[in-house]
Amino acid sequence: MDNKVHLITEQDIHAYIDGELSGERKAAVEVFLAERDLPLERAARYLRNNFDLKAVRDEVYRDEKLKSEIDRLLARRKPRRHLIGASA
Structure with a gap:
C-alpha cells in the first residue's frame, strides 16, 4: 500500500x-476504524443514526413554511461561548 492519505467517506463505510x-x-477502511478505536458495530450504528436524522430533516424540509x-x-x-471555569 502506498503512503497516500485516503479520505474515508460515509459511503466507504456503508460499502x-x-x-x-x-x-x-477495504484495508483503508479497516485502518480508519482501528485508528479511531471504532468497532464496526458502533460505526454502523452511527451511520444508521446519521441516515435517520437526514431522513427526518428531509421530511421536515419538504414543508416550505416550516x-x-x-x-x-x-x-x-x-x-455559544464555552469558557473554562465559567458558571452558567
Whole structure:
C-alpha cells in the first residue's frame, strides 16, 4: 500500500459493511476504524443514526413554511461561548 492519505467517506463505510469493498480500499477502511478505536458495530450504528436524522430533516424540509421558520430561528441563534471555569 502506498503512503497516500485516503479520505474515508460515509459511503466507504456503508460499502464496507455491505461487503462491497476489497483490496486497498477495504484495508483503508479497516485502518480508519482501528485508528479511531471504532468497532464496526458502533460505526454502523452511527451511520444508521446519521441516515435517520437526514431522513427526518428531509421530511421536515419538504414543508416550505416550516423550513423557512427553522432557517429563520437558526439565523437568529447566538453562537455559544464555552469558557473554562465559567458558571452558567
